[in-house]
Amino acid sequence: MRPVVAVGASFVGGLVAALADLHPTGTGLLDPLVVFVAAALVTVAATAAPWWAPAGVCVVAATLAPGWGWALVGLAGATAAAAGSFTTRHRDWTGAVASIAAIGVLGRLEAAVFPGFTAVVSLGLLGALYLLGSARWPAPLRRRSRQVLGVLAAAALVAVAGLAVAAWSASGPLRAGNREARLGVRALGAGDLPGAATAFADAGHALDEAGRDLSVWWARPAAFVPVAAQHRAAATALTAAAATALEQSADALTRLDPAQLALNDGAVDIDTISGMGAPLGEIDTALAGLARTIDEHGSVWLAPPLAERLDTFGGMLAERRPALARARTAVDLAPDLLGRNGTRRYLIAFLHPGEARGLGGHMGNFAELTITDGQLALADFGRSVDLNRGGADPGGRVVTGPEDFIERWGRFGFVQEDGTTDLMPWSNISMPPDLPTVGEVMAQLYPQSGGGAIDGVIAVLPEALSALMRSTGPVEVPGIAQVVTADNVVRFIEKDQYKYYDGSTTDRIDGLEYLALTTVGRLLDGGLQEPTRLLEAFGPLAADGRIMVWSTHPDEERLFVQAGVGGNFPALEGRDGIAVTIDNGGANKLDAYLQVRTDYRSSVDPATGAATATAVITLTNTVDPTGKPDYAVGNAVGLPRGTNRMMVSAYSALRPTAIELDDRPVTIDGMYASVGSTTTFGWHTSEIWVDVDPGTTRVVTVRFAGGLDPAGTDIVVHRQPMAIPQSYDVARV
Numbered sequence: 049m050r051p052v053v054a055v056g057a058s059f060v061g062g063l064v065a066a067l068a069d070l071h072p073t074g075t076g077l078l079d080p081l082v083v084f085v086a087a088a089l090v091t092v093a094a095t096a097a098p099w100w101a102p103a104g105v106c107v108v109a110a111t112l113a114p115g116w117g118w119a120l121v122g123l124a125g126a127t128a129a130a131a132g133s134f135t136t137r138h139r140d141w142t143g144a145v146a147s148i149a150a151i152g153v154l155g156r157l158e159a160a161v162f163p164g165f166t167a168v169v170s171l172g173l174l175g176a177l178y179l180l181g182s183a184r185w186p187a188p189l190r191r192r193s194r195q196v197l198g199v200l201a202a203a204a205l206v207a208v209a210g211l212a213v214a215a216w217s218a219s220g221p222l223r224a225g226n227r228e229a230r231l232g233v234r235a236l237g238a239g240d241l242p243g244a245a246t247a248f249a250d251a252g253h254a255l256d257e258a259g260r261d262l263s264v265w266w267a268r269p270a271a272f273v274p275v276a277a278q279h280r281a282a283a284t285a286l287t288a289a290a291a292t293a294l295e296q297s298a299d300a301l302t303r304l305d306p307a308q309l310a311l312n313d314g315a316v317d318i319d320t321i322s323g324m325g326a327p328l329g330e331i332d333t334a335l336a337g338l339a340r341t342i343d344e345h346g347s348v349w350l351a352p353p354l355a356e357r358l359d360t361f362g363g364m365l366a367e368r369r370p371a372l373a374r375a376r377t378a379v380d381l382a383p384d385l386l387g388r389n390g391t392r393r394y395l396i397a398f399l400h401p402g403e404a405r406g407l408g409g410h411m412g413n414f415a416e417l418t419i420t421d422g423q424l425a426l427a428d429f430g431r432s433v434d435l436n437r438g439g440a441d442p443g444g445r446v447v448t449g450p451e452d453f454i455e456r457w458g459r460f461g462f463v464q465e466d467g468t469t470d471l472m473p474w475s476n477i478s479m480p481p482d483l484p485t486v487g488e489v490m491a492q493l494y495p496q497s498g499g500g501a502i503d504g505v506i507a508v509l510p511e512a513l514s515a516l517m518r519s520t521g522p523v524e525v526p527g528i529a530q531v532v533t534a535d536n537v538v539r540f541i542e543k544d545q546y547k548y549y550d551g552s553t554t555d556r557i558d559g560l561e562y563l564a565l566t567t568v569g570r571l572l573d574g575g576l577q578e579p580t581r582l583l584e585a586f587g588p589l590a591a592d593g594r595i596m597v598w599s600t601h602p603d604e605e606r607l608f609v610q611a612g613v614g615g616n617f618p619a620l621e622g623r624d625g626i627a628v629t630i631d632n633g634g635a636n637k638l639d640a641y642l643q644v645r646t647d648y649r650s651s652v653d654p655a656t657g658a659a660t661a662t663a664v665i666t667l668t669n670t671v672d673p674t675g676k677p678d679y680a681v682g683n684a685v686g687l688p689r690g691t692n693r694m695m696v697s698a699y700s701a702l703r704p705t706a707i708e709l710d711d712r713p714v715t716i717d718g719m720y721a722s723v724g725s726t727t728t729f730g731w732h733t734s735e736i737w738v739d740v741d742p743g744t745t746r747v748v749t750v751r752f753a754g755g756l757d758p759a760g761t762d763i764v765v766h767r768q769p770m771a772i773p774q775s776y777d778v779a780r781v
Contacts, residue, residue: 061091061148068155073277082274087151090174093181094147095140101180102146103129105173109153112169118153125149147177207269208276214267215283218258222287225254229294236301236368245301252295259287289341296334300327314572316422321382328376335369370610377607385604387419392503393427394419395490398564399478399509401771402542402637402680404694406481406629407615408509408593408769409639411474412557413564416499417506424572428499429565431557432474438498445469445496453485456728462489469493481629481768482729483507483615484605487598504599507615509769510538512595513567515586520570525559532563542640542771546680556679586613593769617729618764620701624650624756625731625764626778627699628665633737634683638692640771641671642740648763648778650702652756659756661702665748667694669740681742690742697735699766702752704734710747723750 066084073079094102103126110122125146132142154173157166182193232247262284270276304327309316383389394417399409414435416428439445447454447462447469454463457479461470473493480486487505494502517523517534524531528548532540541560549556589595596615599605608614618625626648632639643666650661673681673690681690698704704723707714714721714736721736732752740746763778 056144058088058092061087061144061151064148064152064155068152070155071278072274073272078272086174090151090178090181091144091147093178093185094143095181096184097143097147097177097181099129099132099143101129101177102126102143102150105150105177106146106153108169108173109150109157112157112166113153114156114158118156121149122153125153143181150174150177203269204273204276207273210266210268211270211276211280214262214264217264218261218283218287221254221258221261225251225258225290225294227251228254232294232298233368241301241304241306245298248294248301249298252291252293252298255287255291255294259284259291262287285341289338293334293338297331300330300334303327311424311572314424316386316424318383318386318388318422321379321386325376325379328372328379332369332372332376335372339369374607374611377603381604381607384601385419386422388421391418391420393417393500394504394506395494395499395502396568397478397490397505397507398513399507399769400541400637401509401769402640403632403635404630404639404642404768404770405476405478406631406697406768407478407483407486407507407596409478410632411478413561415564415568416502426565426568426572429561431561435474435494435497435499436472439496442471442497443468445473445493447473447489447492449492450485450488452728453480453489456480456726456733476631478507479631480617481627481766482617483596483598485617487600491600503601504597504604507596507598509589509594510541511589511592512586513541513564514538515589515595516567516571520567523563523566525563527555527559537563542637546637546677547675549677592773593767617731618766620730620764622757623701623760623762623764624659624661624780625699625701625766626661626663626776627731627764627766627768628663628774629697629699629768630770631695631697633693633695634685634687634691636683636692637680638669638671638683638690639694641669642692642694642770643668643670643772644770644774646774646776646778648776649781650752650756650763650779651781652758654758657755657758659702659752659754661700661752663698663700663750663752665696665698665750666745667696667738667740667748668745669742671742673742687739688741692740692742693737694740695735695737696748697733698748698750699728699731699733700750700752701731701756701764702754703732704750705753706751707734707736708749708751709736709738711749 063084064087066080066087068083070083071079072082106122106126106129110119110126113119113122125148128142128149129146132146151174154166154170157170182190185193228247228251232244232251235241235243235247262280267280270280304324309321378385385392396415396417397411398413398415399405399407400412401409403410405411411432413429413431415426415430418425418427436442445468447458457476460476460479461473462476464470474497477489477493478486480489483505486507490505491502494500514534514537517532517537522531522533530536530540530544530548536544541563545556545559549559586595590611590613593615595613597608597613598615599608605614609616617627626646628644628646630639630642630644645666645668647664647666648661650659652659669690669692671681671690671692678689683689683691683693685693687693707721707723709721721734723734726733732754734750736748738746738748761780763780765776765778767774767776
């Protein structure tokens with residue numbers, strides 16, 4: 049081994065490695081120095097190694113190379129090493145060239161197989177090359193090199209032991225912080241902001257303690273040991289960031305008082321709501337900082353127990369960020385939503401699921417809510433029949449869109465031959481299973497039906513009225529012995545009202561109007577004293593489509609959709625999907641007793657994407673018509689009492705090809721059954737009219753065909769809000 053060759057080769061090898069931007073410890077300027085020295089030693093050793101050692105390392109490096117260019121470098125190095133087998137005079141040069149080529153390639157490998165795989169392979173190959181080469185050094189040099197390596201190894205073991213002791217000491221505070229953070233997230237989801245603030249503060253203090261444990265003096269030498277250094281750096285950075293985020297969030301939460309959102313004499317303080325923007329922004333900034341720290345300091349070398357605990361904080365808090373973003377948007381939009389820049393008018397549609405419509409039910413009553421500079425008031429309250437009869441020219445009303453609405457539902461009284469609606473458009477206005485569509489039609493028709501321009505629609509089903517009554521209290525409805533409460537109001541609206549009024553339609557409708565008007569009136573008079581509890585109750589209702597909100601203003605509409613309260617029919621976005629809706633065709637309340645179950649199976653050819661599917665829709669009429677008034681169980685189409693006539697609509701990502709009723713093919717004549725005649729909301733649609741006698745079951749089978757992504761597994765399901773919730777069983781087979 050000639051000295052000039054060794055010195056020159058070591059410098060070049062070290063330089064090549066240093067330029068590869070490797071970070072064995074993650075410690076500033078130390079990393080390039082460590083990499084340079086290690087590569088220089090390997091290169092020096094390679095000048096003395098047997099030719100096949102650097103050649104083999106180069107071949108493996110070429111195999112793993114990140115591209116053809118680096119693969120050729122590896123093969124060139126292997127060729128140079130092999131050339132050394134034919135000469136002894138220049139073997140040190142060929143070994144040096146091969147080792148430099150191997151270092152250049154291995155220093156630029158890309159992650160594969162598992163995190164750290166390339167580092168393990170590189171260290172293993174170059175370590176073996178060093179051992180094989182250094183074994184041929186003169187005895188004094190071998191002895192000194194082993195002594196140096198022994199001292200370094202001993203120092204590394206001591207440093208790692210110190211870090212292990214510190215990590216063990218920090219594990220207790222980390223567990224405590226994890227526990228308190230979970231309690232805080234749970235409290236935040238329940239609307240308990242003071243409880244969340246306390247838990248987050250306790251979690252932050254626990255993580256501060258863990259950070260101090262990880263920063264003790266005997267843990268600091270680990271910063272110079274590869275792998276251990278990354279472990280310590282990631283642990284201390286993530287612990288500090290999580291502690292800061294939790295403590296800042298706790299401080300901001302203490303300045304958010306939900307009680308300030310309560311109605312006071314029917315008014316909301318807009319300035320108070322706007323003032324919530326600052327603490328919400330502070331929480332968002334804290335969580336964003338934590339997310340950046342996780343991205344910057346996360347390490348594949350972090351020990352799983354510690355990594356899991358630290359990632360928990362990031363995961364738990366990050367999952368709140370979308371809701372936080374919506375809250376900040378709501379605060380920004382609050383002045384407009386609450387009428388600071390002009391009175392806002394919202395139409396409240398009370399839907400009755402006992403007479404099913406695609407959106408959830410027939411609109412029996414309505415109210416007009418106005419908001420002026422935070423002051424809420426009912427400007428009008430009435431029945432759908434009032435709107436049917438209202439306006440200067442009931443026979444001249446016109447609906448111009450949306451296009452999907454005109455094509456799919458125009459024939460149900462919205463577009464006659466002369467282009468006008470019939471005299472009862474409000475009776476069927478909730479047929480589309482999509483509030484933005486229904487809202488747009490309502491916005492067109494309401495001014496033509498005696499009302500004014502509206503800024504949005506709030507659609508509520510009986511469950512939403514129940515949630516309100518938990519804050520506003522029970523109602524004694526005139527003419528009946530039963531006190532209507534939050535617990536029995538749903539059954540009262542769907543079923544019991546008919547037996548109490550003994551078939552008197554006028555008294556019954558007056559009773560429903562009194563119930564809704566009293567509840568909403570109490571709400572506006574200050575009955576909403578605990579808004580967070582109401583929001584907690586409304587969350588599941590929004591998910592089930594029992595309360596929906598639509599706005600004519602695009603920014604506000606996006607907020608409602610993102611918050612899950614938009615009532616919009618889902619988008620397929622390339623996925624498979626199934627939805628079944630029921631529209632009552634007998635003008636009765638029999639859908640309070642209707643059970644709907646859908647079994648959907650689809651199959652996709654993995655090679656071509658060709659797909660077929662079958663939806664089996666089971667309809668069971670559970671009513672016993674005995675003793676029930678005709679208004680509830682009779683019908684307007686001459687069928688026996690208790691017989692439920694309905695339009696069953698099936699929506700799918702695939703094109704419907706056939707419909708069967710009770711296993712018998714149905715004639716497709718455009719009236720009794722329709723297959724694949726329209727596409728609505730991006731879904732293929734089909735429909736069939738079905739009569740189900742009391743106490744019986746009928747089965748509708750719809751077959752589909754088309755194409756799907758073979759790699760996709762998601763099946764989108766839309767559940768129409770019904771008195772008896774729909775059930776679905778879906779699978780890809």
